[in-house]
Amino acid sequence: MLSDYQDTGYSLRSKIYHHLKNAILDGVYKPGDSLIEMKLAKELGVSRTPIREAIRQLELEGLVTSIPNKGVVVEGVTLQDVEDIYEIRKMIEGLAARWAAEKISDEQLKELKDILDLMEFFTEKGNVEKLSELDTRFHDIIFKASNSRPLESVLTNFHHFTQRARLVSVKTGGRARYSLEEHRRIYEALKSRDPDAAEKAVIDHVGSARTNLSPYLDKNQA
Numbered sequence: 001m002l003s004d005y006q007d008t009g010y011s012l013r014s015k016i017y018h019h020l021k022n023a024i025l026d027g028v029y030k031p032g033d034s035l036i037e038m039k040l041a042k043e044l045g046v047s048r049t050p051i052r053e054a055i056r057q058l059e060l061e062g063l064v065t066s067i068p069n070k071g072v073v074v075e076g077v078t079l080q081d082v083e084d085i086y087e088i089r090k091m092i093e094g095l096a097a098r099w100a101a102e103k104i105s106d107e108q109l110k111e112l113k114d115i116l117d118l119m120e121f122f123t124e125k126g127n128v129e130k131l132s133e134l135d136t137r138f139h140d141i142i143f144k145a146s147n148s149r150p151l152e153s154v155l156t157n158f159h160h161f162t163q164r165a166r167l168v169s170v171k172t173g174g175r176a177r178y179s180l181e182e183h184r185r186i187y188e189a190l191k192s193r194d195p196d197a198a199e200k201a202v203i204d205h206v207g208s209a210r211t212n213l214s215p216y217l218d219k220n221q222a
Contacts, residue, residue, distance in 0.1 A: 017054035024063050031076040086210040094199040100145035101198040108145050112187050123176045175212050
């Protein structure tokens with residue numbers, strides 16, 4: 001909802017852009033769906049101008065395509081996108097973990113431990129939506145601990161693109177418990193201030209999440 005962005009300082013165009021982008025990434029709008037300016041303007045209670053501007057930004061990111069005589073069509077995130085993103089994530093998230101192991105503060109380590117405790121609780125409860133949210137928070141702390149604004153910015157964008165995939169992954173057979181153990185290994189490596197172990201633990205975690213998605217991706221690309 002647009003109300004979710006009321007207090008974030010976003011312009012109206014940015015609010016609409018984030019709303020539409022999240023809807024695409026969350027699967028509300030699926031590949032092949034049409035985005036009709038007039039319909040969206042009516043649904044969101046705005047004029048067509050900010051809708052048009054937001055759609056233009058989505059087109060620059062490759063999430064939608066303007067087709068003559070058909071309008072704007074959702075592209076979504078393709079199988080090749082997922083393959084590319086996970087390979088890139090291994091490299092840059094591994095680097096973030098390496099740097100974080102050298103720079104992480106005691107306060108950030110405590111935040112990670114608190115999140116791990118919550119992950120254990122919600123794993124027992126089977127609350128996958130909450131686990132996905134905690135996963136994002138866990139990795140965000142690592143990004144910040146790397147103390148590199150450019151790296152944090154890049155990683156944040158990748159997490160936006162994989163948010164739906166992460167939620168599907170954690171829902172898949174027993175993944176939540178494996179993921180919890182992987183997060184524990186990452187935490188222990190960071191706590192030990194071991195850059196090599198932290199990098200390897202994150203790369204293994206990202207690779208495991210990607211492998212876990214294979215049955216889902218194969219089914220949806222068939």
